[in-house]
Amino acid sequence: MMDIIVSNLSKSFGSKRVLDRFNATFPARSVTCLMGPSGCGKTTLLNILMGLMQADSGEIAGMPQLKSAVFQEDRLCESFNAVANVRLVCDKGVNNEEIIRHLERVGLAGSWQQAVSELSGGMRRRVAIVRAMLAPSEILFLDEPFKGLDQDTKQMTMQYVKDNIKEKTVIMVTHSLEEAEAFADQLIVMGF
Amino acid sequence: MLDRSRLEKIGAIFFALAVWQLGAKLLGQDLLLVAPTTVIQRLYSLWITADFWRAIGFTFARIVLGFSLALLVGSLLATLAAKYHLVEVIIWPFVATIKSIPVASFIILCLIWLSASNLSVFISLVMAFPIIYTNILQGIRSTDHKLLEMANLFRVNWLKRIKYIYLPQLRPYLTSASSVAIGLSWKAGVAAEVIGIPAGSIGERLYEAKVYLSTSDLFAWTVVIVAVSIVFEKAFLLLLQGLFARLEKS
Numbered sequence: 001m002m003d004i005i006v007s008n009l010s011k012s013f014g015s016k017r018v019l020d021r022f023n024a025t026f027p028a029r030s031v032t033c034l035m036g037p038s039g040c041g042k043t044t045l046l047n048i049l050m051g052l053m054q055a056d057s058g059e060i061a062g063m064p065q066l067k068s069a070v071f072q073e074d075r076l077c078e079s080f081n082a083v084a085n086v087r088l089v090c091d092k093g094v095n096n097e098e099i100i101r102h103l104e105r106v107g108l109a110g111s112w113q114q115a116v117s118e119l120s121g122g123m124r125r126r127v128a129i130v131r132a133m134l135a136p137s138e139i140l141f142l143d144e145p146f147k148g149l150d151q152d153t154k155q156m157t158m159q160y161v162k163d164n165i166k167e168k169t170v171i172m173v174t175h176s177l178e179e180a181e182a183f184a185d186q187l188i189v190m191g192f
Numbered sequence: 193m194l195d196r197s198r199l200e201k202i203g204a205i206f207f208a209l210a211v212w213q214l215g216a217k218l219l220g221q222d223l224l225l226v227a228p229t230t231v232i233q234r235l236y237s238l239w240i241t242a243d244f245w246r247a248i249g250f251t252f253a254r255i256v257l258g259f260s261l262a263l264l265v266g267s268l269l270a271t272l273a274a275k276y277h278l279v280e281v282i283i284w285p286f287v288a289t290i291k292s293i294p295v296a297s298f299i300i301l302c303l304i305w306l307s308a309s310n311l312s313v314f315i316s317l318v319m320a321f322p323i324i325y326t327n328i329l330q331g332i333r334s335t336d337h338k339l340l341e342m343a344n345l346f347r348v349n350w351l352k353r354i355k356y357i358y359l360p361q362l363r364p365y366l367t368s369a370s371s372v373a374i375g376l377s378w379k380a381g382v383a384a385e386v387i388g389i390p391a392g393s394i395g396e397r398l399y400e401a402k403v404y405l406s407t408s409d410l411f412a413w414t415v416v417i418v419a420v421s422i423v424f425e426k427a428f429l430l431l432l433q434g435l436f437a438r439l440e441k442s
Contacts, residue, residue, distance in 0.1 A: 089346040
């Protein structure tokens, strides 16, 4: 696995320039946290790296093929339960029992049979996190993954994520110094 | 326990029947307006004949076949139109023409091409097709693009995309389109039979009622058409609901 090198990346929305010749290196198999004030372009950068958005100019080198993500929104299939939502992205080798074990680790024992539309915001967030962890991937994008979780649940979920991101390149957007301290091998502060 | 709105509906039906009975009694001429009690008596005398059931079977099979073909063709073409703009452009004049041409003109025109016995299949298909096609195309178009982005990022295969993303999104569109299309298939299909007069059909019975000025037969067969159409619509929607529920639990 190679480092991901971003060179001179620019992106504008109308007359507003969100990214202006942005340069960074994201080392392989390490966690890079992106921090900065709202509107500084963190999520835009993540969306470009994920391939969901086109940059106006610039280059990205070394991006792996297998990607996984916790998006800013949960992006779950509402009428299906948590297991089905996770199974959607898993390889055939991952069975329901394994998925349930992961859901239990983030405190969703007993809730996985309900349609995700019936779950609370925090529960839905954890389903999205488990989905991202179990999807086959070399790189993981996390956009404010612990948003909306209470302190105890956040600690439990952070530990779960730590246990499951070993050997993966991770790019995480966060506003929380606590999260950055817990995860970051490298910290990039944007917008200054 | 019956809820309030259901009780209100039942009350309204009884009120309408009472108005009908009173109107028929005041008019006193069965030829102009037959009383509901007479219609019930006529229905009972028809009910016990084999020809009654054969006529229902004949018409039911053809209209249901027409609707099913419309569902199949409409879904298929809507999927292709959603994927390839050219398909949508090519289909557009056909859909616009079908929507604007009066059903009677269509029936007479088709009678030149087709045998009377198969006319109702084609007319039901043609009338139901634009509704199914338009609704499914709209349903596919309104699919949450954020979910599709998620599916792209996770490299979800097309079969899973259909099951987890497209079908749940299509559910309300398919349900409302089916409900409208079934009603229209029955109206247009029976109209085709009345004009084409295929032997052994409900349309033939309606035509005979007109020729022999048998108002009680006309009303009795109309009640049968409405009842069979409603039963089929409810059964189909229940089946659809069951399939979606099974899909979500699988």
